[in-house]
Amino acid sequence: xxxxxxxxxxxxxxxxxxxxxxxxxxxxxAELAAGxxxxxxxxxxxxxxxxxPTDTKDVTAIAVAAGSPFLxxxxxxxxxxxxxxxxxxxxxxxxxxxxxALASGGHTPVRFFRIRCLx
Numbered sequence: 001x002x003x004x005x006x007x008x009x010x011x012x013x014x015x016x017x018x019x020x021x022x023x024x025x026x027x028x029x030a031e032l033a034a035g036x037x038x039x040x041x042x043x044x045x046x047x048x049x050x051x052x053p054t055d056t057k058d059v060t061a062i063a064v065a066a067g068s069p070f071l072x073x074x075x076x077x078x079x080x081x082x083x084x085x086x087x088x089x090x091x092x093x094x095x096x097x098x099x100x101a102l103a104s105g106g107h108t109p110v111r112f113f114r115i116r117c118l119x
Contacts, residue, residue, distance in 0.1 A: 013114035016084065018091055021065060023083040024113065025076050026099045031109035038101035038109075041069040041080040046096040050116075059095070062088050069099060089117035 009026065016022050028038060045063040046056040065083035072079040080099050089095060095117065100110040 007111050009111050009113045012112070013094065013116050015116045015118050016089060017119050018089045018117055019086055021083055021086045023068075023081055024097070024099075025072055025079045025081050026111055026113075027079045028101060028103075028109040028111070029078060032103055033105055037104045038071065038078065038080070039104070040102040041071055041082075042098075042100045043069040043080075043082045044098045045084075047090065047093050048096070049092070050094050053094075056096070059088070063095065071101075084115065089115065091117050091119050093117055 014024075032038070043060065043064050044058070045060045047059045047063070048054075048056045063084055065085040068081065068083040070081050072081045080101050082097065082099055084097075095115040096112060097115060098110060098112050100108050102108055
């Protein structure tokens with residue numbers, strides 16, 4: 001997964017402390033045809049030092065909370081949610097989060113966002 005991408009979501013990078021879990025949502029509606037739905041959400045997380053952005057480490061196993069990613073409900077219906085648990089991000093590092101879902105039309109919309117861990 002490239003660190004720089006035209007598929008980066010608006011508002012990225014976001015800042016997150018290493019303490020406290022945070023849930024992020026992505027709405028893929030703009031990438032779906034009329035009447036399409038999504039399923040099978042997926043997420044991957046790469047950790048890197050911003051001074052060396054091509055030296056990445058896959059931390060998906062620890063940086064994505066149990067039960068995540070998931071399909072949102074209520075006001076987040078039709079969105080992909082991913083929760084980053086508390087105490088897994090390293091201050092000073094950045095994280096590239098890829099979120100995707102299988103569309104009922106057979107394609108897989110994918111987007112990225114970055115998290116800067118400040119403290």
